[in-house]
Amino acid sequence: MSDAKPIQEQTLAEQGAATSEGIAALFAEVRARFDAETSRLAAGDLPAWTALRNAWLGRSSGVITAIGDSWLKPAPLDAKRVVGKALNELKAHVERTLEELRARAEAAGEAGTAAGGVDLSLPGLRRALGTRHPICQTLEELERIFLSIGFSVVEGPEIETPYYNFEALNIPEHHPARDTMDTFYLSLPKGSPELLLRTHTSPMQIHTMEQQQPPVRIIVPGRVYRRDNPDSTHSFAFHQIEGLAVDTDITFCEFKGTVEYFVREFLGPKTRTRLRPSYFPFTEPSAEVDASCFACDGKGCRICKQAGWIELFGSGMVDPAVYGFVNYDAKRLSGFAFGMGVERMAMMRYGISDIQLLYQNDVRFLRQFQ
Ligand code: DAH
Numbered sequence: 001m002s003d004a005k006p007i008q009e010q011t012l013a014e015q016g017a018a019t020s021e022g023i024a025a026l027f028a029e030v031r032a033r034f035d036a037e038t039s040r041l042a043a044g045d046l047p048a049w050t051a052l053r054n055a056w057l058g059r060s061s062g063v064i065t066a067i068g069d070s071w072l073k074p075a076p077l078d079a080k081r082v083v084g085k086a087l088n089e090l091k092a093h094v095e096r097t098l099e100e101l102r103a104r105a106e107a108a109g110e111a112g113t114a115a116g117g118v119d120l121s122l123p124g125l126r127r128a129l130g131t132r133h134p135i136c137q138t139l140e141e142l143e144r145i146f147l148s149i150g151f152s153v154v155e156g157p158e159i160e161t162p163y164y165n166f167e168a169l170n171i172p173e174h175h176p177a178r179d180t181m182d183t184f185y186l187s188l189p190k191g192s193p194e195l196l197l198r199t200h201t202s203p204m205q206i207h208t209m210e211q212q213q214p215p216v217r218i219i220v221p222g223r224v225y226r227r228d229n230p231d232s233t234h235s236f237a238f239h240q241i242e243g244l245a246v247d248t249d250i251t252f253c254e255f256k257g258t259v260e261y262f263v264r265e266f267l268g269p270k271t272r273t274r275l276r277p278s279y280f281p282f283t284e285p286s287a288e289v290d291a292s293c294f295a296c297d298g299k300g301c302r303i304c305k306q307a308g309w310i311e312l313f314g315s316g317m318v319d320p321a322v323y324g325f326v327n328y329d330a331k332r333l334s335g336f337a338f339g340m341g342v343e344r345m346a347m348m349r350y351g352i353s354d355i356q357l358l359y360q361n362d363v364r365f366l367r368q369f370q
């Protein structure tokens with residue numbers, strides 16, 4: 001018998017415990033040792049608790065495993081039952097006690113940090129909330145106005161064929177109107193049909209009329225492209241909203257009324273509207289819609305360049321030639337169309353002087369639109 005070996009590593013025979021009483025006495029001794037060790041554990045000392053748990057319940061070298069190996073396994077058959085039962089009881093006691101101590105240690109740990117480590121009166125971390133981009137806000141406002149008078153929103157592809165972007169809108173190959181709408185062409189294998197980035201949202205007029213019979217009342221928000229060098233009023237990618245209304249009884253009067261309603265909704269009830277003759281290949285007659293200057297109410301100022309009016313967007317009655325491309329009956333049908341630059345509307349509304357600010361996403365700029 002060696003005194004250096006802890007009792008849980010000595011067999012019962014080595015310890016001379018042959019009777020039930022002897023066995024019970026040995027278990028009582030081990031249990032007392034466990035209770036003594038746990039009573040010394042400081043509340044909140046989680047590392048000490050972990051060490052204690054490993055010493056008693058550790059799978060390879062814990063006391064419980066050692067007793068199983070040294071007492072239970074080599075015990076004579078008749079003692080096995082007694083040892084097994086006592087061992088189970090000891091194990092349950094150890095587990096239950098450790099679990100209680102862990103809960104207590106954790107609670108004490110938290111209370112300790114709150115009391116000494118963290119100042120709960122300090123301000124929390126402020127999480128920056130994003131805002132909707134001014135282009136988005138403007139688009140939503142424009143959509144709201146047209147939805148309120150029976151238009152619905154449709155969207156279409158940014159990649160188009162020259163047919164939809166030009167020809168079907170009555171802009172043939174060598175028409176000078178194409179010069180103002182130079183764009184980016186996709187580089188495709190030789191022999192593929194030509195594709196380009198749309199220069200306006202007008203191609204959706206054609207797609208829509210191909211797909212549905214009148215009455216048509218749609219607006220088309222979307223991104224468009226031009227081969228323009230960036231400056232304070234130009235960008236190679238920007239946004240438009242197209243509008244199209246076609247029915248059997250749409251007159252110039254209805255066109256004007258719709259435009260005036262829109263301008264008053266968007267710029268305020270006192271705003272006046274002016275239609276100025278213009279030219280677009282797909283409308284006849286065509287008009288630029290001007291609004292009385294929101295800054296000086298028409299008297300003339302720096303913003304309207306002393307004109308009293310600000311140009312808003314292009315529009316007109318749909319040219320009957322366009323109906324020919326979509327198999328609409330030009331004799332029976334009439335309608336109007338318009339196309340406005342969303343950036344232009346946003347810049348006017350918020351007094352932004354440089355279009356590039358809308359694309360740089362500088363938070364100092366964006367924060368102003370909360
Ligand atoms: N698509 C034209 C452009 O980008 C704008 C436009 C003008 C659209 C008149 C229209 C319209 O629908 O009727 O310059």
